[in-house]
Amino acid sequence: MDFRAIHDHLRAIDAPGLLGSDEPRPPSKEKKDKGRAGDPYLLIDPQLLPQFLHVCRDNPRLSFEMVMDITATDPKKDGEHFWINVQLISVRHKHRLALKCLLPKAHPVLPTCTTVHRTCQWHERECAEMFGITFVGHPDPRHILLPDDWIGFPMRKDYEFPREYHGISCE
Amino acid sequence: MMAVGCAHHDIDRFGAGAFRATPRQSDLMIVAGTVNFKMAERIKRLYEQMPSPKYVIAMGACATGGGPYYKFGYTVVKGVDRVVPVDVYIAGCPPRPEALLEGLMKLQEKIQGTPVIRKPKRTA
Numbered sequence: 012m013d014f015r016a017i018h019d020h021l022r023a024i025d026a027p028g029l030l031g032s033d034e035p036r037p038p039s040k041e042k043k044d045k046g047r048a049g050d051p052y053l054l055i056d057p058q059l060l061p062q063f064l065h066v067c068r069d070n071p072r073l074s075f076e077m078v079m080d081i082t083a084t085d086p087k088k089d090g091e092h093f094w095i096n097v098q099l100i101s102v103r104h105k106h107r108l109a110l111k112c113l114l115p116k117a118h119p120v121l122p123t124c125t126t127v128h129r130t131c132q133w134h135e136r137e138c139a140e141m142f143g144i145t146f147v148g149h150p151d152p153r154h155i156l157l158p159d160d161w162i163g164f165p166m167r168k169d170y171e172f173p174r175e176y177h178g179i180s181c182e
Numbered sequence: 183m184m185a186v187g188c189a190h191h192d193i194d195r196f197g198a199g200a201f202r203a204t205p206r207q208s209d210l211m212i213v214a215g216t217v218n219f220k221m222a223e224r225i226k227r228l229y230e231q232m233p234s235p236k237y238v239i240a241m242g243a244c245a246t247g248g249g250p251y252y253k254f255g256y257t258v259v260k261g262v263d264r265v266v267p268v269d270v271y272i273a274g275c276p277p278r279p280e281a282l283l284e285g286l287m288k289l290q291e292k293i294q295g296t297p298v299i300r301k302p303k304r305t306a
Contacts, residue, residue, distance in 0.1 A: 157257065158220050165256045172256055176219045179264050 012106050014051040017073065021053070026066045028059025050109045057095055057112035057121040064127040067099060067108070075099035075108060081124065081134035083114075083142045088168040091116055093142060097124075119144040141166035183214050183241070183282065191279040198286050205231040210289070211266075212282075216244040216251060217259040229266040237293070239285055240268045243275040250275075 012020065018032050031054040038046030055063050067075040079098040086094060095112040114121060123146040124131040135146045136155040143164040146152070154161065163170055173181055186193045193199040202208040205228045217225060229238065240262050243249035248260035262268060269292060272285040 161257075170256070177223065179219065179222055179259055181260065 012072070012104065014108070017106065017108055018053065020070075020072060021066075024066070024070065027062040028056035029063065030054040030056055052096075052109040052111045055097075055110050055112050057114050060095070060097070060110075060112060061122050061124050061127050063110070064097075064099070064124055068127060072104075073101065074103050075101045077102060078124070078128045078130050078134070079107075081131055081138060083138050083144055083166070085142065085166060085168045093119060093144065095121065095138075095144075114144065120147060122146070123148040123150075125150060140164070143167065183212065185279040186282050191283065193283070193286070196283065196286055196290075205229070206233065208232055209235060210237045210239065212239045212241050213245040213262045213268075214241045216249065216255075217262045217265065218255075218257045219259060220257070222259050222262075222265045225262065226265050235293075237269045237289055238262070238266055239270045239272060239289065241272045241282060241285070242277055243273065246271045246273070 014032075014034065021029055032051065033047070033054065034051040035047045035049055036044070038044060064075075064078070067073050077100045079100050080096070081098075082096045084094040084096060086092075093114045093116060095110075095114055097110040097112075098107065099110065100107045112121070119142070121144070123135060125135065125146075126148065132149070132151060133155055135149055136151070136153065138144055139146055139149070139152065140154045140157050140161070141164060153159070157165070158176075162173070175181055185191055187199065187201070198210075205211070209232065211225075211229060211232065213225065229236070240246045244251065244258075245262045246268075248255060248258050251258035252260055259265060270285045270289045272281050274281050277285075
């Protein structure tokens with residue numbers, strides 16, 4: 012199925028947490044629209060993301076049995092939201108889907124997706140240490156790449172670099 | 183470093199091809215990659231496990247000064263010389279095999295120029 016068909020099917024079965032969709036479009040001068048490149052994506056409510064993934068996995072026409080990636084994006088330094096980006100792929104039907112969630116920076120908490128896909132563990136651990144996003148219910152919430160005593164969240168736009176770490180100067 | 187060990191460039195011509203799998207049998211450490219904070223403590227421990235006299239070669243841009251990670255690499259040590267003393271720096275990203283051999287020869291020169299402390303002659 013292509014993106015439009017997937018979207019219509021999800022609307023038809025009334026998937027939980029589906030808020031909207033966005034597709035790339037060419038720029039137009041009359042509408043003063045800069046256009047958008049990239050992939051089409053679905054906008055999901057972050058608090059209902061596991062339920063949504065569950066529907067996507069178990070629906071026989073979609074059968075998104077694999078999560079390729081869960082990442083976050085910090086689009087603006089003084090913005091109010093993170094993006095959570097999820098890439099799904101269906102090996103059986105050979106189609107893929109991009110999901111996005113808007114997560115408020117003031118309270119970056121969402122339920123873990125490891126209950127649906129166990130692959131999400133490492134992705135969520137990286138996401139948690141790089142952006143300071145809490146995945147509630149994660150079975151192993153340690154750091155994955157950074158040292159255990161690392162302070163700060165390096166992938167945030169307002170991150171300040173450490174001046175020294177364990178006696179090693181960073182100037 | 184792999185190319186230097188193999189037949190075309192052949193590190194054994196200089197008598198330097200005795201790679202050891204343990205720091206306790208080695209006298210030269212070649213730091214051949216990016217050093218991050220997690221690794222820096224391990225490198226320091228390895229260096230301290232080597233028997234004296236011991237030497238360090240920082241090979242490539244990353245090991246000498248952080249390389250492309252200098253500005254925005256939040257976990258990258260900006261040169262391995264902030265952790266252990268370095269004798270020879272080799273430029274390049276990655277260095278040519280000839281550069282590594284040149285660095286080895288520079289280190290041999292450096293060792294040859296080191297004065298040897300002699301025992302004072304016994305008097306009476």
